[in-house]
Amino acid sequence: MKVGLLFPGQGSQFVGMGKDFYDSNDKAKEMFEVASDAIKTDFKKLMFEENEEINKTEYTQPAILLYSAIAYELFKNADFDYAFSLGHSLGEFSALYSAGAIDLADAIKLVHERGKLMNAAFRDKVGSMMVVLGLDDETIENICKESGLKVWPANYNSDGQLVLAGLREDLEKLEPVLKEKGAKRVMLLNMSVASHCPLLESASAPLRDLLDEYLKDEFKSVVSNVSAKAYNTKKEALELLPVQLTKPVLYKQSIKNYENDADIFVELGGKVLMGINRKITKKKTLPVTDMASLEKVINTLEG
Incomplete structure (x- = not known):
């Protein structure tokens, strides 16, 4: 095998x-x-x-x-x-x-x-990561680009599951926007480092x-x-x-x-x-x- x-x-x-x-x-x-x-x-x-x-x-x-x-x-x-x-x-x-x-x-x-x-x-800033479920990649990518926030796609795990990385305060600002666009779940992770961004x-x-x-x-x-x-x-x-x-x-x-x-x-x-x-x-x-x-x-x- x-x-x-x-x-x-x-x-x-x-x-x-x-x-x-x-x-x-x-x-x-x-x-x-x-x-x-x-x-x-x-x-x-x-x-x-x-x-x-x-x-x-x-x-x-x-x-x-x-x-x-x-x-x-x-x-x-x-x-x-x-x-x-x-x-x-x-x-x-x-x-x-x-x-x-x-x-x-x-x-x-x-x-x-x-x-x-x-x-x-991240000594002088607080980063984090956030899981987004139920939206397609292109929709999330466009939301990130149009937001003007320091937030980026970080992990393309599977269709309908994408992890974002960026400044914690910016991720928090983006959470309601993602939900309004139809995300089934948006979960901020307990992290202080934003990987892959x-x-x-x-x-x-x-x-x-x-x-x-x-x-x-x-x-x-x-x-x-x-x-x-x-x-x-x-x-x-x-x-x-x-x-x-x-x-x-x-x-x-x-x-x-x-x-x-x-x-x-x-x-x-x-x-x-x-x-x-x-x-x-x-x-x-x-x-x-x-x-x-x-x-x-x-x-x-x-x-």
Whole structure:
């Protein structure tokens, strides 16, 4: 079976993520140690115990990446053919790890620094993101353009589900306008950083420098959030990943572009994309979140 590997992004974190892997597998324990050493943080405490750090961007990102990386390492020995890796937002960095573009320690350092750069861009302003349900893309795009507000489309998740990013006060102003135009639901998210919009421009150049330091020259195919097309070289990554901060995530476009290249999708370290995929494709998406689901997915592929 040809498998498209999927990796969730920020917002999928929860206390207890990865604990079943850690308790059951020496490889998982080893990867926790590598991550902890990389940024001098106790990842067991970060991911298994109630704490405030798990929801801080600079720690959320490495925690999610570690969870997905462990799921991938335990899954990769299954009998399947690799089609491509596709991550949603932060998940693109997990996808790069799975594709052999970056070592685990460097990936942890990279997304930790990415989180800090994103926070720094919002030191003097308050950003946020907002989910809009029930309107077509063009209608929302036109509303954003005509509003004159600092608000942009950020995540094209599925038909009828688009996430906006921008200044919190501007998103709040846009909420009644979207409802008047027929949105079924408009929900402001509890975030202070607006991802995938021009407000993160200041983080792009420093991120490129980090990517240049950490990425390998060639790797397996990864589908870009920016272009919805696959790439497999450092040169391409250095063009795409810095602007990924300021450009929208073309998730549904990516699935539609590559669904025929895979017989099945496997989401590593979450179930969020499985839910979104039901609205995009008829291809099945199976999640790997613990040892039981790992065994179930492997049995499905090998059966």
